[in-house]
Amino acid sequence: MQNEEQEKIETWVKAAADFHGHLGPFLVLGVRMGLIGLRELQTSRGDLKLHATAILERAVPFTCTIDGIQIVTQCTMGNGRLQINNTKNRFAARFQLNQKRRVTVTLTPARFEELKNALPKTARSYKNIQLAKRIAFLPERELFTVEKK
Numbered sequence: 649m650q651n652e653e654q655e656k657i658e659t660w661v662k663a664a665a666d667f668h669g670h671l672g673p674f675l676v677l678g679v680r681m682g683l684i685g686l687r688e689l690q691t692s693r694g695d696l697k698l699h700a701t702a703i704l705e706r707a708v709p710f711t712c713t714i715d716g717i718q719i720v721t722q723c724t725m726g727n728g729r730l731q732i733n734n735t736k737n738r739f740a741a742r743f744q745l746n747q748k749r750r751v752t753v754t755l756t757p758a759r760f761e762e763l764k765n766a767l768p769k770t771a772r773s774y775k776n777i778q779l780a781k782r783i784a785f786l787p788e789r790e791l792f793t794v795e796k797k
């Protein structure tokens with residue numbers, strides 16, 4: 649991964665952890681999904697036409713991802729530009745600018761299983777922080793599939 653891209657991820661992960669209250673792998677996934685969404689749609693944070701949908705089970709720690717998406721994209725529950733599609737056994741985020749331009753970023757099923765099995769019981773544990781850091785540094789293609797329309 650390019651240095652610049654990695655620095656961007658790290659900067660946003662710090663901001664997200666501050667907002668969210670702790671650092672964990674699902675928060676980092678949200679940051680990375682949000683950044684991919686912005687890049688693929690060639691837009692930037694705060695675009696009022698941008699809408700996000702988090703496709704995931706509405707339970708912690710999966711919902712930690714939402715805070716990562718919100719801080720990176722400024723699509724929030726509060727401003728009505730973020731929705732949750734409560735879905736078991738899938739973990740994805742969709743970003744949409746209009747009917748024609750949208751991108752779906754999906755965590756690979758193998759990685760999703762791996763993460764679910766690796767999660768420690770306590771959110772603030774050392775292991776959770778280690779997992780988060782690993783997710784922050786893994787190459788994008790080892791985490792996600794990206795479908796553009």
Ligand SMILES: [Zn+2]
Nearest residue numbers: 672675709712
């Ligand atoms: Zn969390």
